[in-house]
Structure formats: structure tokens, C-alpha cells
Amino acid sequence: MMDTVGNKVAKAEIAMIKIVAPNMALKIIDWAIQVYGGAGVSDDTPLAYMWALQRTLRLADGPDEVHRNSLAKLELARHMKLPTDKVQMPITRGA
Numbered sequence: 001m002m003d004t005v006g007n008k009v010a011k012a013e014i015a016m017i018k019i020v021a022p023n024m025a026l027k028i029i030d031w032a033i034q035v036y037g038g039a040g041v042s043d044d045t046p047l048a049y050m051w052a053l054q055r056t057l058r059l060a061d062g063p064d065e066v067h068r069n070s071l072a073k074l075e076l077a078r079h080m081k082l083p084t085d086k087v088q089m090p091i092t093r094g095a
């Protein structure tokens, strides 16, 4: 969508992805840790490291709450027929 309509039009979808994707990735890594048992949290597998990296992304790219707030404001503006370009988006890397 960013490629076809650009970042500004896709900002709600970008916020959605920034909320859902890191959380889903964390859940999947956590399932993998569970499957591996103790090995999953040891240095024998990269899973604990992957979990820590992914967990960091939920802060480094802006806290989840900030993306949720932005998305809520965009959705409310849309339904109240207010201009969505007045909604201030968080300044994060990429979008």
C-alpha cells in the first residue's frame, strides 16, 4: 500500500502494522521457545536473543501505546468527518 498510495495515505495501515506485527512475531518466538523447552532459553538456540531483539522493537520504533493512540485518533477523525491530515503521527523511523 505504501508503494501504491504513499506513506501519508497509508498511515493508518502503517500504525496497524506497527502494533500487530511485533506482537505477533513475539508470540511466535515464544511458542518456539516453549517447543524447545530449556534449550529455547539457553544459548544453544538463538530464540531468547530473537525474543529480546523483537521485544526491543516494541519500544525503539515508538511504544505500542503511541501507535494505538495515533490509530484511534485517525479512526475517530474519519468517522467524525474531520481532516485526518491534522492528526499528529509519532515521529518514528521509516514512516
Ligand SMILES: Cc1cc2nc3c(=O)[nH]c(=O)nc-3n(C[C@H](O)[C@H](O)[C@H](O)COP(=O)(O)OP(=O)(O)OC[C@H]3O[C@@H](n4cnc5c(N)ncnc54)[C@H](O)[C@@H]3O)c2cc1C
Pocket (backbone or CB within 6 Å): 056, 059, 060, 061, 062, 063, 064, 065, 066, 069, 093
Ligand atoms: C534499542 C533502542 C533503539 C532506539 N533507537 C531509536 C532511534 O533510532 N531513534 C529514535 O528517535 N529513538 C530511538 N529509541 C528511543 C525510543 O523511541 C524510546 O525508547 C521510546 O520512544 C520510548 O521512550 P522512553 O524510553 O523514553 O520511554 P517512555 O517515554 O518513558 O515510555 C515508557 C512507557 O510509557 C508509555 N507511554 C509513553 N508515551 C506514551 C503515550 N504518548 N501514550 C501512552 N503511553 C505512553 C508506554 O507504555 C511506554 O512503553 C530507541 C530505543 C531503544 C531501546
